[in-house]
Amino acid sequence: METLAQFGDGGPGPWILLFPVIWALVIGGVITLLRRTVWRGRRGPGRPRTVEDNSPVTVLGHRFASGEIDEDEYWRRLSVLDEQFGRTGKGGAA
Numbered sequence: 715m716e717t718l719a720q721f722g723d724g725g726p727g728p729w730i731l732l733f734p735v736i737w738a739l740v741i742g743g744v745i746t747l748l749r750r751t752v753w754r755g756r757r758g759p760g761r762p763r764t765v766e767d768n769s770p771v772t773v774l775g776h777r778f779a780s781g782e783i784d785e786d787e788y789w790r791r792l793s794v795l796d797e798q799f800g801r802t803g804k805g806g807a808a
Contacts (some may be wrong), residue, residue, distance in 0.1 A: 770795055 778788040
């Protein structure tokens with residue numbers, strides 16, 4: 715019976731077993747690259763909310779954007795949050 719190890723007679727030898735391993739590594743590398751770049755953050759409408767979405771500053775911004783509070787109250791409350799959480803600047807940039 716002919717085996718892959720009979721490369722002395724012109725057969726492919728044991729190196730032929732390396733090609734499926736190489737292809738598996740290439741496909742795994744492509745999938746890993748896509749998961750880390752293109753597919754990152756695509757969770758759909760049912761994705762769970764993060765901690766940043768529930769932060770006091772974000773909630774305050776949503777209330778201001780929806781018209782629940784006026785601009786003066788927004789800046790007053792933001793200054794209190796800035797003092798409490800150690801943020802600097804009017805724009806909220808740290």
